[in-house]
Amino acid sequence: MNTPLLEVENLHVKYGNIEALHGISFTVGEGEIVTLIGANGAGKSTTLMAVAQLPPPEAPKITGGDIRFRGQSILGMAPDRIVADLHLALVPEGRHIFGNLTVEENLKLATYARKDGVNELNRDYKRVYQLFPRLNERRKQRSESLSGGEQQMLAVGRALMSGCRFIMLDEPSMGLAPLLMYDMFRTLKELNEEGMTILLIEQNANLALKFAHRGYVIDTGEIVAHGPCASLMENPEVKKAYLGG
Amino acid sequence: MDFIIQNILNALQWGSFYALIALGYTLVYGVLRLINFAHGDIFMVGAYIAFFLATTMLGPSFGLSPFMTFVIAVPLTMALTACVGVTLERIAYRPLRRKGAHRLYVVITALMCGLILEYGNLAVLGASRLKFPDLIEKSIWSVGDVTMTNLKVIVIVAAVVVFIFLNFIVTKTKIGMAMRGISYDKFAIPLMGIPIDSIIVFTFILGSGFAGLAGLLFAMSYPILEPFMGMIIGWKAFIAAVVGGIGDIRGAFYGGFLLGFIEVGVVTVFPSTYRDLFAFSILLLILWIKPTGLFGMPQSTKI
Ligand SMILES: Nc1ncnc2c1ncn2[C@@H]1O[C@H](COP(=O)(O)OP(=O)(O)OP(=O)(O)O)[C@@H](O)[C@H]1O
Ligand SMILES: [Mg+2]
Numbered sequence: 001m002n003t004p005l006l007e008v009e010n011l012h013v014k015y016g017n018i019e020a021l022h023g024i025s026f027t028v029g030e031g032e033i034v035t036l037i038g039a040n041g042a043g044k045s046t047t048l049m050a051v052a053q054l055p056p057p058e059a060p061k062i063t064g065g066d067i068r069f070r071g072q073s074i075l076g077m078a079p080d081r082i083v084a085d086l087h088l089a090l091v092p093e094g095r096h097i098f099g100n101l102t103v104e105e106n107l108k109l110a111t112y113a114r115k116d117g118v119n120e121l122n123r124d125y126k127r128v129y130q131l132f133p134r135l136n137e138r139r140k141q142r143s144e145s146l147s148g149g150e151q152q153m154l155a156v157g158r159a160l161m162s163g164c165r166f167i168m169l170d171e172p173s174m175g176l177a178p179l180l181m182y183d184m185f186r187t188l189k190e191l192n193e194e195g196m197t198i199l200l201i202e203q204n205a206n207l208a209l210k211f212a213h214r215g216y217v218i219d220t221g222e223i224v225a226h227g228p229c230a231s232l233m234e235n236p237e238v239k240k241a242y243l244g245g
Numbered sequence: 246m247d248f249i250i251q252n253i254l255n256a257l258q259w260g261s262f263y264a265l266i267a268l269g270y271t272l273v274y275g276v277l278r279l280i281n282f283a284h285g286d287i288f289m290v291g292a293y294i295a296f297f298l299a300t301t302m303l304g305p306s307f308g309l310s311p312f313m314t315f316v317i318a319v320p321l322t323m324a325l326t327a328c329v330g331v332t333l334e335r336i337a338y339r340p341l342r343r344k345g346a347h348r349l350y351v352v353i354t355a356l357m358c359g360l361i362l363e364y365g366n367l368a369v370l371g372a373s374r375l376k377f378p379d380l381i382e383k384s385i386w387s388v389g390d391v392t393m394t395n396l397k398v399i400v401i402v403a404a405v406v407v408f409i410f411l412n413f414i415v416t417k418t419k420i421g422m423a424m425r426g427i428s429y430d431k432f433a434i435p436l437m438g439i440p441i442d443s444i445i446v447f448t449f450i451l452g453s454g455f456a457g458l459a460g461l462l463f464a465m466s467y468p469i470l471e472p473f474m475g476m477i478i479g480w481k482a483f484i485a486a487v488v489g490g491i492g493d494i495r496g497a498f499y500g501g502f503l504l505g506f507i508e509v510g511v512v513t514v515f516p517s518t519y520r521d522l523f524a525f526s527i528l529l530l531i532l533w534i535k536p537t538g539l540f541g542m543p544q545s546t547k548i
Pocket of ligand 2: 045
């Protein structure tokens with residue numbers, strides 16, 4: 001079997017002196033959609049921030065294990081190089097858009113490290129505005145004044161503008177009305193069909209397991225179950241704890 | 246009438262100095278939320294750098310004309326002063342940032358760096374004052390009773406050009422957008438593929454470079470240099486930046502010019518010993534009415 005795109009092996013991380021992940025391991029293959037599900041405080045966001053190599057104190061400190069991308073360890077790599085060189089983007093929990101910049105400026109800023117020419121960039125802008133027409137209508141608007149759902153679209157759009165081939169999404173449906181939520185997932189599916197690898201965190205475990213190929217269940221910093229989504233949905237433990245019976 | 250115009254010109258000149266220095270406070274604050282108390286002393290270092298460049302270039306080994314010396318000294322002074330600012334960032338502020346030090350310690354470090362620059366200068370060069378050489382031939386234009394020196398015009402034009410340039414950088418370029426972005430949400434900057442440290446270094450280059458320019462122009466206008474020359478003017482520029490709304494580059498300019506006008510205005514009415522008392526009282530009143538400064542918006546956007 002080929003080496004997976006992303007391998008996390010026996011990862012331990014701490015916030016201060018408190019260990020938040022106690023040796024978790026998982027893989028994401030190229031072109032796959034993988035989901036991490038788990039209760040509040042299980043360590044899902046922590047895992048994604050560790051993979052993105054974000055610095056403490058907001059993100060955790062990695063104290064053991066390894067994270068490999070195409071077989072190479074990425075521990076100690078600068079977070080901006082993860083985006084620029086590995087084309088691995090994170091849409092963080094809580095969006096973190098630049099509220100004092102316009103929609104257009106937010107998207108432009110995400111292209112900071114790209115070396116592509118104007119044609120490629122324009123193609124990507126067009127694509128993002130096509131995927132999220134609301135952003136197009138609000139191009140010149142200060143992004144602070146967008147609705148929560150629109151801000152979420154901007155956060156995803158911004159990740160796409162960074163030129164990513166692998167996107168990690170931390171609760172992208174947060175604050176979205178049901179209809180918009182389905183739109184968002186349809187959009188993500190479309191991106192996946194074009195070759196985008198996706199690692200997804202989603203509160204709605206039902207939705208996540210229907211959408212993804214494989215899943216990992218994480219509980220207080222440990223992986224407690226994993227497998228293809230179909231089998232996880234049949235797993236009585238998972239059913240009881242996360243799928244509402 | 247002539248009297249008024251004359252005073253307006255003087256106010257514009259002093260306002261230009263304050264504005265050029267206030268910029269550095271505001272840029273660094275906008276990006277790092279750090280009040281760089283060493284900034285007034287970077288201005289002083291800029292004046293000394295200009296002095297050594299000028300005397301060297303005028304001296305026998307180069308023998309350049311005063312005008313050529315001026316032309317070369319402007320970019321060189323800015324570049325070298327920028328290096329000093331960046332060095333300070335590297336050796337003093339960055340290590341603290343890495344360790345996640347509390348803001349108070351960073352501010353105290355800045356204060357100490359300023360003192361080290363002052364007393365380092367005193368230790369190395371002694372207490373004697375230096376006389377800055379004449380670089381441009383002073384031409385004085387008189388219209389009625391109004392006199393205007395070319396140097397004053399250069400100072401005012403420099404401030405305006407710097408303002409337009411900075412406005413362009415901050416609103417139109419990606420690095421300027423990144424500077425604004427950091428001030429809003431530092432966490433997300435690396436997620437955009439942007440190395441935070443390079444944006445911070447760029448900010449220090451801009452702020453210190455313009456302080457260097459101010460140091461050179463100030464030394465040409467008031468050609469006596471001493472190690473503590475940056476202290477009071479630095480404090481004043483800092484206050485101007487706060488009154489204008491710290492973190493906003495327009496604020497630095499309006500605050501700087503406002504202070505220039507208040508000072509000159511006070512002196513036309515009262516004895517000059519009252520100048521600073523009145524000037525600071527008026528600024529205090531402005532802050533009392535609008536605590537965020539003229540352009541400051543509570544919390545959100547900076548730069
Ligand atoms: N910056 C931080 N400092 C200290 N502890 C933190 C920090 N961020 C998270 N934690 C702790 O780490 C653990 C895992 O948090 P994490 O945010 O990864 O959970 P999560 O699975 O994403 O939860 P949710 O579904 O609520 O988003 C929690 O116990 C949390 O209290
Ligand atoms: Mg979370």
